[in-house]
Amino acid sequence: MINLENISFDHCIKCTVCTIYCPVARNTHLFPGPKQSGPDAERLRIKNPRLVDASLKYCTNCKRCEIACPSNVKIADIIQDAKWKYTRVFWFRPRDFFMSRTDLAGSAATMFAPLVNFVVSLTIVKLLMEFFLRIPSARAFPTYNNGTFTSWFKKIRGHQGGFKNRVTYFHGCFVNYNKRSLGEDLVRVLNSMKIGVDVVREKCCGVPLIANGYLTRARKNARYNIASLSEQKKSNSGIIVTTSSSCAFALKHEYANLLGLDNSAIYSNTEYITKYLFDRFEDGNIPDMKPVHIRAAYHAPCHLERLGGVMYTIDILKRIPGLDLVILNSECCGIAGTYGFKKEYYKVSQDIGQHLFKLIDRANPEYVITDCETCAMQIEMNTQYQVIHPVTLLAMALK
Amino acid sequence: MRTIETDVIIIGGGATGAGTVRDLSLRGIRAVLVEKDDIAFGTTGRNHGLLHSGARYAVNDLESARECISENRILKKIAAHCIEDTGGLFVTLPEDERTYHDRLLEGCRQAGIKAEEISAREAFSIEPNLNRSIIRAIKVPDGTIDPFRLAASNVLDAVEHGALILTHTRVTGVIVEGTRVAGITCEKDPGELINIRGRLVINAAGVWGQHICSLAGIELTMYPSKGSMVIIDYRINGVVVNRCRKPSDGDIIVPGDTVSLIGTTSKKIDYDKIEYLNVDDDEIEVLLRDGEKLIPNLSRTRVLRAYCGVRPLVDTPGKQAGGRSISRGIVLIDHEERDGLEGLLTIAGGKLMTYRLMAEMASDMTCLKLGIKAECSTHKQPLPGSETKISPKKHIRAFTGIPESVVGSTLYRHGQRVRNILKKDKKNYRIICECEMVTEGEVEYALKNLNVKDIVDLRRRTRIGMGPCQGELCAYRAAGLFKELGPGNQSVKSSQLLRDFLEERWKGIKPVLWGDSLREAEFTYWIYQGLFGLGDIDFTKRHGPDEGGDR
Numbered sequence: 001m002i003n004l005e006n007i008s009f010d011h012c013i014k015c016t017v018c019t020i021y022c023p024v025a026r027n028t029h030l031f032p033g034p035k036q037s038g039p040d041a042e043r044l045r046i047k048n049p050r051l052v053d054a055s056l057k058y059c060t061n062c063k064r065c066e067i068a069c070p071s072n073v074k075i076a077d078i079i080q081d082a083k084w085k086y087t088r089v090f091w092f093r094p095r096d097f098f099m100s101r102t103d104l105a106g107s108a109a110t111m112f113a114p115l116v117n118f119v120v121s122l123t124i125v126k127l128l129m130e131f132f133l134r135i136p137s138a139r140a141f142p143t144y145n146n147g148t149f150t151s152w153f154k155k156i157r158g159h160q161g162g163f164k165n166r167v168t169y170f171h172g173c174f175v176n177y178n179k180r181s182l183g184e185d186l187v188r189v190l191n192s193m194k195i196g197v198d199v200v201r202e203k204c205c206g207v208p209l210i211a212n213g214y215l216t217r218a219r220k221n222a223r224y225n226i227a228s229l230s231e232q233k234k235s236n237s238g239i240i241v242t243t244s245s246s247c248a249f250a251l252k253h254e255y256a257n258l259l260g261l262d263n264s265a266i267y268s269n270t271e272y273i274t275k276y277l278f279d280r281f282e283d284g285n286i287p288d289m290k291p292v293h294i295r296a297a298y299h300a301p302c303h304l305e306r307l308g309g310v311m312y313t314i315d316i317l318k319r320i321p322g323l324d325l326v327i328l329n330s331e332c333c334g335i336a337g338t339y340g341f342k343k344e345y346y347k348v349s350q351d352i353g354q355h356l357f358k359l360i361d362r363a364n365p366e367y368v369i370t371d372c373e374t375c376a377m378q379i380e381m382n383t384q385y386q387v388i389h390p391v392t393l394l395a396m397a398l399k
Numbered sequence: 400m401r402t403i404e405t406d407v408i409i410i411g412g413g414a415t416g417a418g419t420v421r422d423l424s425l426r427g428i429r430a431v432l433v434e435k436d437d438i439a440f441g442t443t444g445r446n447h448g449l450l451h452s453g454a455r456y457a458v459n460d461l462e463s464a465r466e467c468i469s470e471n472r473i474l475k476k477i478a479a480h481c482i483e484d485t486g487g488l489f490v491t492l493p494e495d496e497r498t499y500h501d502r503l504l505e506g507c508r509q510a511g512i513k514a515e516e517i518s519a520r521e522a523f524s525i526e527p528n529l530n531r532s533i534i535r536a537i538k539v540p541d542g543t544i545d546p547f548r549l550a551a552s553n554v555l556d557a558v559e560h561g562a563l564i565l566t567h568t569r570v571t572g573v574i575v576e577g578t579r580v581a582g583i584t585c586e587k588d589p590g591e592l593i594n595i596r597g598r599l600v601i602n603a604a605g606v607w608g609q610h611i612c613s614l615a616g617i618e619l620t621m622y623p624s625k626g627s628m629v630i631i632d633y634r635i636n637g638v639v640v641n642r643c644r645k646p647s648d649g650d651i652i653v654p655g656d657t658v659s660l661i662g663t664t665s666k667k668i669d670y671d672k673i674e675y676l677n678v679d680d681d682e683i684e685v686l687l688r689d690g691e692k693l694i695p696n697l698s699r700t701r702v703l704r705a706y707c708g709v710r711p712l713v714d715t716p717g718k719q720a721g722g723r724s725i726s727r728g729i730v731l732i733d734h735e736e737r738d739g740l741e742g743l744l745t746i747a748g749g750k751l752m753t754y755r756l757m758a759e760m761a762s763d764m765t766c767l768k769l770g771i772k773a774e775c776s777t778h779k780q781p782l783p784g785s786e787t788k789i790s791p792k793k794h795i796r797a798f799t800g801i802p803e804s805v806v807g808s809t810l811y812r813h814g815q816r817v818r819n820i821l822k823k824d825k826k827n828y829r830i831i832c833e834c835e836m837v838t839e840g841e842v843e844y845a846l847k848n849l850n851v852k853d854i855v856d857l858r859r860r861t862r863i864g865m866g867p868c869q870g871e872l873c874a875y876r877a878a879g880l881f882k883e884l885g886p887g888n889q890s891v892k893s894s895q896l897l898r899d900f901l902e903e904r905w906k907g908i909k910p911v912l913w914g915d916s917l918r919e920a921e922f923t924y925w926i927y928q929g930l931f932g933l934g935d936i937d938f939t940k941r942h943g944p945d946e947g948g949d950r
Contacts, residue, residue, distance in 0.1 A: 010867075011915050013868070014834075043867070044657060047657050050795075053803050071918075
């Protein structure tokens with residue numbers, strides 16, 4: 001018998017609007033949609049956990065159902081929870097293990113970045129990975145940096161001490177191992193606004209761990225991050241920013257709602273970067289910018305939507321002079337983190353994104369802008385456009 | 400007028416009537432069952448579905464307790480698919496009388512019920528949602544039983560052994576020839592008169608038995624007692640939770656299928672009120688208040704419905720010298736002996752738990768009267784659906800491709816008959832009721848095999864519309880299926896079926912209309928009235944069977 005804690009499913013009135021907004025249910029009949037997998041099925045699982053449907057695994061945890069829900073049902077949380085509590089998962093999953101340990105894989109790969117990037121791009125390696133690890137060979141991989149963001153930051157740390165007002169930057173694995181330049185851009189942007197950057201010891205925020213069912217490990221990382229970030233808070237402005245919408249979402253919501261941890265120490269002062277910048281801009285602290293003369297299409301990632309942060313990003317972008325901005329209709333790109341790297345979901349993942357890719361083509365931009373690192377991978381792989389982060393664009397506009 | 404010749408006529412399609420028709424059919428006796436509404440429409444379908452261990456009677460009524468535990472063991476064998484062996488707890492709250500606990504243990508020992516004192520901590524591990532302030536706990540072999548399924552399975556078995564079942568058939572008269580009952584006249588709606596002639600009539604109409612006797616010109620007095628219950632949206636408890644105190648209102652929470660039920664109140668009512676029962680506000684208040692003391696989560700949970708039933712307590716004159724006694728026990732009356740009227744038996748009193756025993760007693764008496772030598776086999780012969788031991792794992796594997804929740808739910812409801820229901824064909828497992836995972840295949844099976852006349856009947860066979868949405872999304876789909884798959888001589892239009900079903904659901908929702916139930920009801924109203932305009936259809940005009948499609 002289950003100890004009943006999350007009983008928000010009880011508020012569902014079956015309006016089914018969540019299923020209308022579910023990108024997965026729209027693209028495959030194999031997933032019956034969030035209403036049926038979440039609140040409906042929860043009653044059955046409470047009756048008998050054996051009634052759990054294997055189709056739960058198709059949920060990408062994009063959280064669009066929760067945004068749509070007028071009854072405040074934590075649909076995606078219910079599904080994620082059920083997925084790992086009740087479905088039987090074979091313990092030996094080397095692919096999922098390595099995919100979810102982004103920091104472990106990242107720290108190893110950055111040491112031999114050119115070699116790793118070369119090897120991973122070889123067709124034979126891709127075919128072997130498809131055969132042995134069930135990673136689709138058609139999937140493009142992110143490249144690794146030569147050296148991590150933190151090692152670069154060490155060199156400039158002394159300089160940051162010169163700023164009286166400093167924020168803590170939770171860079172996340174992607175910036176650290178794959179896109180150091182984004183971290184560098186952030187430091188440039190903030191410094192130009194007379195704001196310094198602190199970096200603390202951090203572990204992977206836990207999003208890929210949660211997605212792959214390593215909840216114990218995710219909790220361990222979360223506790224580490226909460227402790228580390230709340231310690232640093234004392235010596236600077238107390239604000240924590242991230243450039244990854246999913247990291248921000250994990251720190252603020254997944255830690256408490258899904259992992260059941262107390263994140264009150266960091267909850268109210270953790271911000272996705274554009275919200276922080278928006279507040280500063282509102283205060284009048286706007287960096288000097290030059291016209292960029294770019295036409296760009298903006299794609300809003302699911303987790304930023306759930307976080308309620310899209311309007312801040314759009315506001316920031318609108319303040320960049322010379323930016324011809326096309327705001328795309330809000331659609332899921334389909335990659336959903338590690339989901340799109342798995343052979344069994346690859347087709348669904350690609351099908352979901354098709355509509356967005358068409359929208360991008362129709363916008364005829366020079367760049368695509370998005371806040372999320374995996375959205376960027378998906379769009380770059382499926383369209384001809386380069387995808388950049390809003391902060392990178394800001395850095396490009398700096399005088 | 401149609402005339403049917405048979406050996407035995409059984410009036411009443413509750414558990415007792417269904418049990419009796421099955422018992423007789425298994426003994427090879429021709430039998431016809433007549434029910435004015437649907438199988439398990441009356442008291443049988445209006446209780447909390449507790450599979451008594453007998454512990455609830457162990458202090459005050461040892462005889463009933465013994466009957467319960469012996470039937471409990473039999474039912475677990477013959478009706479496995481209608482039963483969940485959840486186990487049960489008796490818990491003592493700080494404000495309860497301490498000695499009742501010991502008296503209960505002693506009573507259970509005397510009745511042969513395996514009751515075991517456990518620590519409060521152990522009780523929490525069995526039932527984590529229990530009130531943390533309980534002081535003592537007893538574990539008993541309680542369980543839950545689905546009365547609809549139980550009655551329907553008995554009827555199904557009887558039909559498979561040659562019995563005839565007439566539902567929605569009202570008895571209009573008892574044919575008395577001299578001092579002998581020769582049969583009954585009845586009306587199968589709409590307006591079809593039927594004569595049934597038989598050698599013996601068994602009155603198993605429960606509380607309505609008083610009326611049947613009056614039709615035969617004899618007197619039988621019932622003392623109807625109303626019991627109300629409320630249904631909670633989901634299973635807030637996994638095992639039966641009883642309050643360890645003298646039986647009173649709101650002292651039991653029974654998990655039943657996907658929901659939990661809080662029982663029960665007890666109110667004496669007049670016989671002429673039994674057709675117009677309502678749950679009173681004060682009853683709901685007591686049930687929720689006391690239920691919350693057992694499972695505190697209750698206060699945060701949606702209440703789905705409230706409903707009530709009538710206990711058929713029989714007056715048995717002459718049992719006690721110079722007085723009358725009202726018995727909760729089984730009453731079998733041979734009217735030849737009591738009133739000098741041959742060919743009529745009344746079987747009444749008792750409980751859902753003892754339906755099989757009552758059926759056995761009535762059938763034994765029937766054999767005696769008719770001079771037939773045949774042994775009862777209902778205690779050994781499993782009901783259809785429970786033929787072999789059920790292994791959910793094996794079944795789920797056998798139906799790979801169909802969602803686990805569908806296979807599991809169908810198996811839970813129909814036992815082994817799941818093989819006659821599910822097919823690996825997408826149309827077959829299309830979901831009609833999303834709360835209870837009722838598929839098109841299950842609806843089709845029920846329509847073709849289980850004596851279903853309307854959606855309300857269908858609900859009793861399949862749980863359609865019994866979940867949190869109360870028919871919001873399944874009602875119109877079911878109405879459509881009736882058109883497609885229903886009985887050929889469908890004289891009622893789908894829209895009428897739909898409206899009747901929603902009205903029936905509404906009756907139970909109305910008393911508990913607040914919070915999420917209210918929101919859901921509003922939404923349902925919006926769909927059926929705002930979108931479909933159901934309230935504007937004129938149902939007063941009679942539609943012929945060949946009338947064109949529904950609006």
